[in-house]
Amino acid sequence: LSSSIPPQIGNLIDVFNLDLSSNMLTGSIPFSLGNMSKLNILHLYENKLSGPIPPSLGNLRNLTDLRLFINRLSGSLPPEMNNIIGLTSLQLSNNNFSGYLPADICKGGALSYLTVSNNRFEGPIPMTLKNCTGLSRLYLHHNQLTGDISHNLGVYPHLWYVDLSFNSLSGTLSPDWGSWHNLTCLKISNNNITGVIRPELGHLSNLQKLDLSSNYLQGEIPKSLGNLAHLYNLSLSNNRLVGEVPMELGRMSNLQLLDLSRNGLTGRIPYQIGTCMKLQLLKLNNNNLSGSIPLEIGNLVHLQEALDLGHNSLTGEIPSQLGKLSMLQYLNLSQNAFTGGLPSSLKDMVSLSVIDVSHNELEGPVPDSPFFRKAPLDWFLHNKGLCGVVKGLPPCVSSATRRNDESKHHKVVVILASMVFILLSLMIVGAALQFRKRKKQSLPVQDNGNREGAFCILSFDGRYAYKDIIEATEDFKDKYCIGTGACGSVYRAELTSGKVLAVKKIHLQEIEDTSNEIPFQNEIQTLTRIRHRNIVKLYGFCSSTRHKFLVYEYMERGSLGSILRSEAAAAELDWVKRVDVVKDVARALSYMHHDCDQPIVHRDITSNNILLDSEFKACVSDFGIARLLQPDSSNWSMIAGTHGYLAPELAYRMRVTTQCDVYSFGVVTLELLIGTYPGEFISVLPSSAAQSSSVKTILDQRVPLPTAEAADEVVAVLRLAIRCVDDNPETRPTMKHIFYKLTTPKTHPNLPSLDSLKLSDLRNGER
Structure with missing residues (x-):
């Protein structure tokens, strides 16, 4: 629907439910709606309605659910809205409302869901909210609210989710909040909160996300926070916290993000942090931490986004154990007092895009690898004596020294050659014994109930294929x-026939543990149910006491994430190819969600799980945590997936839906368009400053701007991606709708040219 709402609609006085959501309705909300006195539900969200809310809506005394979010409504909320005392849900986010929130917004005490985020509301939080004991979700973020939060919030036994971020709120954190036992998310970042972090917050046993960053909090970090066993996001950055980092934080086994940066913390980094095995981001930069880096940090093999220890007073040598962090993209050790050399194991950090070790006391050679050869000099400046492959650093040794070293090396080689001969003889004997054992093993696969050799597609016998892979x-x-991923590592295996395969070896625990059997079985069961050109092909699997691995087709260009982290590879991925990648992924997810017997939710769509072949065809991979949506299942689950790509609703309701994949798809699509992880872009997207940004400055600058022909498709992709990362899952499009939009040729004659196009213009386009 693309017209205005006719005033005659007010004649439908016996209607209980009016839903005109997700259309292209324009104009204002008719005054005559106030005549529909029997209305219980009024949904006008996700349209292009403008103007104020008519005071006549105050006549709808029976209204319980009012949703007007994602429109262009403006003005103050009419005081007549205080007359609607039975409201349980009031959702007004993503509009241009201003003025104060209604003083009696919870006069009837029934309000459960209040979301007014991303507007221009000002003044204090209404006092009536303090006694609104039925409140379950409270979204007030990105407004201009003021006042003391310690006096305006009460005790809410059913409260699940609170976001007060990006306002001008003041006051202190109340000890009473420790009684919000159902709370899963508490976000109060970017305000003017003072005082200390209350130890009572450690009583919130269901809390999964705590963000108090960018305030004026003082004192020490309470040890009681270590009791938050379900917490996966802890951000206390940019405050005035002092004291040591509590060792108790190491008890938070589900922690994925820990950001304590930009405070006044002192003492050593506790080695117990090395037990937080799910950490993907660790930021302790801009503090006064001392001592050496704990060796246990090398155990955090899932660190991906960042390890930032810069701007501290850390000493000692950089541990070689950091080389085990093969997924890490950003490493900052600058502005410390590290000594010694750079460990050669840093070459094993194959995902690195940034490493900054400047302003230390380091010396010796920089590791020799393609990454370090292309690294800028700035990352290594102001040290004691680094040398080697980085352009601008001095060579490590003179020619005379090199010849002397070669003479010494010759002697060593002679000795080593003798030792190697002896060892090889022993290994041949051992290998012969092992070969006899392996011949008894085979690679079974189950396909429609028939057990065959795992490599039946390749016409290989399972026993010999197993031997060939080993x-x-x-x-x-x-x-x-x-x-390397959450469930295992992937290896390139070139068989004797010349066929190249990708082999995913599941991590086996040293002690008996069945936890790895679950993702292994999930991946087999999921992939044997689906056959699609944009889903990576499973050729077979092995499950034995020695090994568990899956065998896939090999994708020559690797992951989309690795391509975007490489300057040369990213430049080769032009806009036509990028749009095609988006279409390929959308095609695969649409098939999984809508065309399988039962919908399949991937649950871990990231740029690292999108693989490209030699022709840039994209395939979805890594189904280790995929889930079939059973019709009679509630589909509740613990948090699974990759931080930064997870849908926000998983923080307050752990229900797995296809819309979780849609959000992740949106993040990956934005990453493809921008050229880097779009977390900051998504967080500021609702702001007026972001909306006034030029589209062409957002796009990846490593490739030329799209031609006029390709620009239409790029704009369409960007518009869809922005819709996909909406906080509200109900307003996201389905993958079927996305794929239809991507494959239906359209132009946008009403939009400005790419040179002058702004993000705000995309809200005006066709949905």
Whole structure:
């Protein structure tokens, strides 16, 4: 629907439910709606309605659910809205409302869901909210609210989610908030909160996300926060906190993000942080921390986004254990007092896009690898004596020294050659014994109930294929590893026939543990149910006491994430190819969600799980945590997936839906358009400053701007991606709708040219 709402609609006085949402309705809300006195539900969200809310809506005394979010409504809320005392849900976010919130917004005490985020409301939080004991969700973020939060919020036994971020609120954190036992998310960042972090927050046993960053909090970090066993996001950055980092934080086994940066913390980094095995981001920069880096930090093999220890007073040598962080993209150790050399193991950090070790006391050679050869000099300046492959650094040794070293090396080689001969003889005997054992093992696969050789597609016998893979990877040596994920590592295996495969080896625990069997079985069961050109092909699997691995087709260009982190590879991925990648992924997800017997939710769509072949065809991979949506299942689950790509609703309701994949798809699509992870872009997207941003400045600058022909498709992709990362899952499009939009040729004659196009213009386009 694309017209205005006719005033005659007010004649429908016996209607109980009016839903005109998700259309293109324009104009104002008719005054005559106030005549529909029997209305219980009024949904006008996700349209283009403008103007104020008519005071006549105050006549709807029976209204319980009012949703007007994502429109262009403006003005103050009429005081007549205080007459609607039975409201349980009031959702007004993403408009241009101003003025004060109604003083009696919870006069009837029934309000459960209040969302007014991303507007221009000012003044205090209404006092009536303090006694609104039925409140379950409170979204007030991105407004201009003021006042003391410690006096305006009460005790809410049913409260699940609170977001007061990006306002001008003051006051202190109340000890009474420790009684919000159902709370899963508390976000009060970017305000003017003072005082200390209350230890009572450690009583919130269901809390999953705590963000108090960018305030004026003082004192020490309470040890009681270590009791928050379900917490996966803890951000206390940019405050005035002092004291040591509590060792108790190491008890938070589900923690994925820990940001304590920009405070006044002192003492050593507790080694117990190394037990937070799910950490993907660790930021302790801009403090006064001292001592050495704990070796246990090297155990955080899922660190991906950042390890930032810069601007502290850390000493000692950089531990070689950091080389195990093969997924890490950003490493900052600058502005410390580290000594010694750079460990050669840093070459194993294959995902690095930034490493800054400037302003230390380091010396010796920089590791020799393609990444370090292309690294800018700034990352290594102001040290004691670094040398080597980085352009601008001095060479490490003179020619005379090199010849002397070669003479010494010759002697060592002679000795080592003798030792190697003896060892090889022993290994041949051992290998012969092992070969006899392996011949008894095979690679079974189940396909429609029939058990066949795992490599039946390739016409290989399972026993010999198993042997071939072990030999091709030299029993899974690191030099063949091309990627590491949450469930396992992927190896490149070139068989004797010349066929190249990707082998995903599941991590086996040293102690008996069945936890890895679950993702292994999930991936097999999921992939045997689906056959699609944009979903990576499963050729077979092995499950034995020695190994568990899956065998896939090999994708020559690797992951989309690795391509975007490479300057040369990203430049080769022009706009036509990027749009095609988006279409490929949308096609795969649409198939999984809408065309399978039962919908399949991937749950971990990231740029690292999108693989490209030699022709840039994209395939979705890594189904280790995929889930079939059973019709009779509630589909509740613990948090699973990759931080930064997870849908926000998983923080307050752990229900797995296809819309979770839609959000992740939106993040990946924005990453593809921008050229880097779009977390900051998404967080500021609702702001007026972001909306006035030029589209062409947002796009990846490593490739030329799209031609006029390609620009239409790029704009369409960007518009869809922005809709996909909406906080409200109900307003996101489905993957079927997305794929239809991407594959239906359209132009946008009403939009400005790319040179003058702004983000705000995209809200005016066709949905």
